Amino acid sequence: MADHQSGPPPAGADQQQQQQQQQQQQQWGQPQQQWGQPQQQWGQQQQWGPPQGYPQQPQQWGPPQDQQRGYPPPQQQGQWSQPQQQWGAPPQGPPPQGYQQYPPPQQQQWGPPQQQWGPPQQQQWGPPQQQWGAPPPPQSGYQAPPPQAGPSTQTFTGPAAAPSVGFVANQTAPNYNPTNDVETIRKACKGFNTDEKALIATIVKLDPLQIESLNQKYTADTKKQLASLIEDKTRGNLEDGLCALVRGPLNFYVWLVDRATKGIGTKETFLDLALLGRSNADMNAIKTAFRAKYSRKMETVVADDLSGAELRMFEMAISATRVEESAGVNPATVTAEVKALHAATEGRVGTNETEVSRIFIKSNDATILAIATEYERTYHQSVESLIKSEFSGHQKEALLFILRGVQDKAKRDAELIEGTMKGIGTRNEELAFRLITAHWIPGAIPAIKASYNKTYGKDLVARVRDETGGDFERLLVAILNK
Numbered sequence: 001m002a003d004h005q006s007g008p009p010p011a012g013a014d015q016q017q018q019q020q021q022q023q024q025q026q027q028w029g030q031p032q033q034q035w036g037q038p039q040q041q042w043g044q045q046q047q048w049g050p051p052q053g054y055p056q057q058p059q060q061w062g063p064p065q066d067q068q069r070g071y072p073p074p075q076q077q078g079q080w081s082q083p084q085q086q087w088g089a090p091p092q093g094p095p096p097q098g099y100q101q102y103p104p105p106q107q108q109q110w111g112p113p114q115q116q117w118g119p120p121q122q123q124q125w126g127p128p129q130q131q132w133g134a135p136p137p138p139q140s141g142y143q144a145p146p147p148q149a150g151p152s153t154q155t156f157t158g159p160a161a162a163p164s165v166g167f168v169a170n171q172t173a174p175n176y177n178p179t180n181d182v183e184t185i186r187k188a189c190k191g192f193n194t195d196e197k198a199l200i201a202t203i204v205k206l207d208p209l210q211i212e213s214l215n216q217k218y219t220a221d222t223k224k225q226l227a228s229l230i231e232d233k234t235r236g237n238l239e240d241g242l243c244a245l246v247r248g249p250l251n252f253y254v255w256l257v258d259r260a261t262k263g264i265g266t267k268e269t270f271l272d273l274a275l276l277g278r279s280n281a282d283m284n285a286i287k288t289a290f291r292a293k294y295s296r297k298m299e300t301v302v303a304d305d306l307s308g309a310e311l312r313m314f315e316m317a318i319s320a321t322r323v324e325e326s327a328g329v330n331p332a333t334v335t336a337e338v339k340a341l342h343a344a345t346e347g348r349v350g351t352n353e354t355e356v357s358r359i360f361i362k363s364n365d366a367t368i369l370a371i372a373t374e375y376e377r378t379y380h381q382s383v384e385s386l387i388k389s390e391f392s393g394h395q396k397e398a399l400l401f402i403l404r405g406v407q408d409k410a411k412r413d414a415e416l417i418e419g420t421m422k423g424i425g426t427r428n429e430e431l432a433f434r435l436i437t438a439h440w441i442p443g444a445i446p447a448i449k450a451s452y453n454k455t456y457g458k459d460l461v462a463r464v465r466d467e468t469g470g471d472f473e474r475l476l477v478a479i480l481n482k
Contacts, residue, residue: 158324158325158326158327158328159324159326160280160281160324160326161279161280161281161324161325161326162281163279163281163282163285164249164279164281164282165207165208165209165249165440166208166209166211166212166248166249166250166440167249167250167281167282167285167286168250168285169250169285169288169289170212170216171209171212172209172210172212172213172216173207173209173210173212173213176206176209176210176213178210178213178214178216178217178218179217181202181206181214182214182217182218182221184198184202185198185199185202185203185214185218185226185229186222188202189229189232189233194233194234196234196238196471196474197471197474199230199233199234199242200242200471200474200475200478201478203242203245203246204245204439204475204478204479204482205482207440208248208249208440211245211246211247211248212248214226214246215246215248226246227243227246227247230242230243230246231243234471236472237428237429237432237468237472238470238471238472238475240428240429240432241432241436241472241475241476242475244432244433244436245436248440249437249440250285250286250289251289251293252436252437253274253275253286254286254289254290254293256270256273256274256433257270257271257274257275257286257290257298257301257302258290258294258301260274260305261301261302261304261305266305266306268310268394268397268398269397269430270430270433271302271314272397272398272401273433273434273437274286275314275317275318276317276398276401276402277365277401277402277405278317278320279322279324279325280320280321280322280324283317283318283320284320286298287299287318287320298318299315299318302314302315302318303315309353309354309357309395310394310395310398312354312357313353313354313357313361313395313398316357316358316361316362317361321362322361322362322363322364323362323363323364323367324364325364325365325366327364328366329366329367329370330367331370333363333367334367334370334371334374335374337359337363337367337371338371338374338375338378340355340359341356341359341371341375341383341386342375342378342379343355344356344359345386345390346379346381346386346390351390351391353391353395356387356390356391356399357395357399359371360399360402360403361402365405365406368402368403368406369406369407371383372384372403372406372407383403384400384403384404387399387400387403388400408451409444409447410444410447410448410450410451411451411455413434413438413444413448413451414448414451414452414455414456414460415455416434417431417434417435417448417452417460418452418455418456418463420434421463421464421467426467426468428468428472431464431467431468431476432472432475432476435476435479435480436479439479439482445479445480445482448460449461449480460480461477461480461481464476464477464480465477
């Protein structure tokens with residue numbers, strides 16, 4: 001048996017040994033192929049972020065954190081860039097050339113907005129069909145807008161915007177103690193004489209979340225509403241302005257819709273201010289708060305006051321189904337909507353008012369700006385002049401309100417503010433509401449003042465002083481100089 005064990009290997013042993021070596025080489029080679037696969041996958045998927053296991057960039061694909069309206073200078077003609085910080089649009093990056101993939105994570109356009117007031121960056125664009133790739137899918141918990149009606153195929157979706165500051169019911173300021181301000185207000189309203197200067201100084205300085213904290217503290221201490229105290233202790237235009245301030249954005253817009261539809265006739269200007277150009281999140285917040293306060297659907301209240309194409313325009317706005325700002329611009333949609341806009345206006349006898357409203361109500365701001373630019377390039381007429389020639393009355397003003405807001409919000413609001421003071425008499429209530437709603441948006445008042453000075457060659461504060469007086473003047477000047 002010992003001789004058998006030390007003898008030569010059995011027949012075929014060399015062949016078996018060679019097979020084992022080949023198997024070992026294949027096994028050692030496999031990890032190299034597998035190690036190469038993630039590199040290929042990472043190259044294929046880099047537009048969606050780094051692969052599993054890599055550190056994630058904070059707020060990369062999340063919704064913009066602050067959907068406040070921005071007021072940048074107008075963009076130059078021919079640019080299809082998304083407006084910088086308008087209505088909470090994400091910050092810009094250069095568009096991809098050809099069919100390139102999305103930029104690396106640190107260059108993504110989906111991050112939180114930055115409040116920049118400088119001129120827009122110059123951007124060069126290639127052929128429309130090559131400008132954009134498909135954006136990343138929405139994160140869990142966000143609802144993508146439903147498909148849009150009409151001839152366009154606006155399929156680009158992005159994360160749904162979060163509500164603007166002041167549009168979340170009962171949200172308070174975490175680092176603000178309202179105790180001293182509540183005491184100041186109670187002292188100013190004690191007895192027969194009201195200290196209006198103390199009320200103005202205390203209330204104007206607060207932001208929307210601080211106002212809500214103040215309201216809740218006052219109610220907890222007195223079992224009454226702060227707005228009721230203001231109504232009891234002030235009168236006239238000062239009462240209107242202070243009550244608007246203490247309501248805060250959400251409750252003020254709810255109140256404004258009721259104010260616009262109450263009584264004989266409809267105050268369409270107030271409906272425009274309250275409802276047009278709103279993000280889906282803000283519109284839904286207004287609808288929910290309106291029903292909670294008045295026990296009626298806002299859609300029903302508006303339908304009772306309006307009719308025809310004007311009603312259909314507001315029904316589309318209240319439906320809260322506009323394309324999210326994070327979706328950017330789909331060039332195929334722009335081309336289709338430009339043709340649809342022409343077919344609804346110059347390309348036919350009469351105007352299809354509902355179709356034009358759909359284009360302006362359902363599209364996001366960046367797409368409206370692109371449509372306006374492309375329409376003028378294709379048909380040699382500005383969209384503003386088109387609206388003026390095809391519409392009249394309030395619907396013309398509503399469409400211009402949307403268009404001008406996309407092009408240059410500061411200039412639009414400066415012109416609307418001047419309109420309240422122009423001519424014989426001043427529309428004090430509207431003047432106060434326009435300044436107050438701008439006051440809630442960080443950076444808006446300085447931008448409006450600068451645009452007013454550039455447009456009219458005079459100081460807005462001085463203009464307001466000339467048109468108002470007394471405590472109402474002090475309130476508006478305090479807002480402008482905050």
